[in-house]
Amino acid sequence: MAILTIEDALIARIKSVLGNKVRGVESLPGDWDDDMLKRFLKGVPGVFLAFAGGRAPAPGAPVVTFPGQWIAYVATGHASGEAARRRGDSRQAGAYELSEALMKGLHNFTVPAEGTVSFVAIENLFTGQIERQGVSVYAVTFQMPMTLDQAVDENTLDTFETFDVQWDVPPHD
Secondary structure (H helix, E strand, C coil), rough: CCCHHHHHHHHHHHHHHHHCCEEEEEEECCCCHHHHHCCCCCCCCCCEEEECCCCCCCCCCCCCEEEEEEEEEEEEECCCCHHHHHHHHCCCCCHHHHHHHHHHCCCCCCCCCEEEEEEEEEEECCHHHHHHCCEEEEEEEEEEEEEEEECCCCHCCCCCCCCCCCCCCCCCC
16 A cells, blocks of 8 residues: 555546646645635635545454545635536536546546545535635545555665753752
């Protein structure tokens, strides 16, 4: 399992599926929250991909396989209002069109040497704050079985360096 490899492949696939219908496709450090709204505002229409993690079903096994969750946040903005953000118009794709293209384009997409992605769910993340900012956001969730081999090749790890300092702290009275 290589989260970085999977993320790069998914971003490349999203870019190829959506082409010039979005301003950009980028990685997010985690699940969407209201703090991400500022980032969305700069990149609409856009897709923001986050690795949301996953749970291991059987602890203690030498090889752990878990359903890795990937969330593509589709963000659209339109001056004509909320309906145009969802439905789009002749100038710009709406959240519905982009979300449907992602569901079709990523479902059963195979990341070489890693696994196959499956569509799991779509969620409307509408809130009053998002509406006031003129943005629509949908979360399109995908799943991929991921395997974590617990054997670690110590030769692939960087050397651990320590910092040992001796403090000259005056004694307390």
